[in-house]
Amino acid sequence: MTENLLSTLGLDRPETGDDAVVPFTLENLDTRGRSVRLGQALDTILKRHDYPAPVARLLGEAIALAALIGSSLKFDGRFILQTQTDGPVNLIVVDFDAPDGVRAYARFDEAELEAALAGGRNQPGALLGSGHMAMTIDQGEHMERYQGIVALDGNSLEEVAHTYFMQSEQIPTQVRLAVAELSRKGDPVPHWRAGGVLIQHLPEHGMAVMPDLPGDGNFDNPHTADPDFVEPDSWTRARTLLSTIEDAELADPAVSPEQLLYRLYHETGVRVFEPTPIEERCTCSLERIEDMLRNSFSSEERAEMAVDGEIEVVCEFCSSAYHFNPHQFETSN
Incomplete structure (x- = not known):
């Protein structure tokens, strides 16, 4: 780590490695966010079921998205991301056991998958097809469950997340996700990796927003975002800079979350906080x-x-x- 990076981020700890979520703020841009990097935890989940590569990539994106959202829970509970669709990959379930455990699986139709791939339909939206994605907060026994549902109609998980937060939570949100299968130096066996960044615009004044992520407000009654909302320059800059990330950067094991955030936001200023470790953990017994x-x-x-x-x-x-x-x-x- 360079002294410039250390000074800019105010970091007094080692850079974060794999299987962790790093919260951060862009105070000059009225934006907060989280960055996730998944290595061994993701590789274990995907290789356990020997998924075809397109299915593994799609499930990997869902796991990264669930980790970005679920790691924000401020209580012991579960965040469940589930898709049910008519596409080749007709079911995805990611169960995030706060604060740090994740498990997941995908169900797919082998014949439909082969036909889709033969026809060049290998993008996440095409593999999912039409249906819905549900996000559920389970606070435990004797506590109310919260669930929000957003339509899936040939969209990627990134696009669906943007739509959900804007329509249901009135929080302008931008997400970038990437999954790759890479070989390590000295190890010819490829391993699955994923990276993701989620940012949200939370100005002190102006647009009325929910106080936090799903579960803090009336999650069962989504409302339409303010039609008169005008996107501020600060948010335009934050999301524009995020859009410059390449997939290779997100999944690169040599680029820590801190380095990635520095590359993106060193000109505007970024402050990182203590990481939350993530581990592959099943709750069955x-x-x-x-x-x-x-x-x-x-x-x-x-x-x-x-x-x-x-x-x-x-x-x-x-x-x-x-x-x-x-x-x-x-x-x-």
């Missing part, structure tokens, strides 16, 4: 699945699930397999 089978299914239903006298439950996220005797639930009551 023998106890949770046992409780689910006991409380959500009848004896007859459990008997129908059994194959060769055993119930097998496989976690869609981490592929862990759990086995149960269908009669154990009756004897334990």
Whole structure:
């Protein structure tokens, strides 16, 4: 790190590596944001299911977006990003367990995917197709859940995020996401990486905005952004500078989030804060699945699930397999 970078960012710690979110502010531009860099955590999730590369890239973008949003939660809870569409990749679920855990999976139709790729339809919007994306805040048992839904109609996840925040939260938002499969020096095996930056315009006066991210306001009743809102020059400059980022910069393991932010905003000033580490972590467990089978299914239903006298439950996220005797639930009551 150069002294100029250290001085500009006011950094008194090492630069951030992989699997972390770095919050920052652009005080002179009335803007705040977060930068995410995912390495091993993302690689573990994507390689576990051996997704085709186009599916892996799309799921990687969704994971990066969920990390950017979910890491802002100020309480222990879950942020869930889910898409349901009619495209080749018809379901994506990313479960962010605040403050630092993430798991995810994607469901796709192999024949539809092959046909789409053969026809040159390999962009995220084309793979998703039409449907919707839901963002859910789960604050835990006995607490209200908040959910917002935005339409997907051939749009990328970046575009959908922009639309959602502007229409539902009245917060001008810009997002950049990139996913790449790269080989490390001395390691011929490629590994998945992702990077992303989210910025939001939050002026002290002017446009009425929600106090924070989804869950702080009435998330179930989206409203249309103020039609009389005039984009201020500060926000125009912040998002214009963000648009200059190349995908290669976002995913480059040699470029730290701090270096990236310095490249973008050193002329206007940027202040970074302590990073939040991110880890791949599944919340499934023998106890949770046992409780689910006991409380959500009848004896007859459990008997129908059994194959060769055993119930097998496989976690869609981490592929862990759990086995149960269908009669154990009756004897334990």
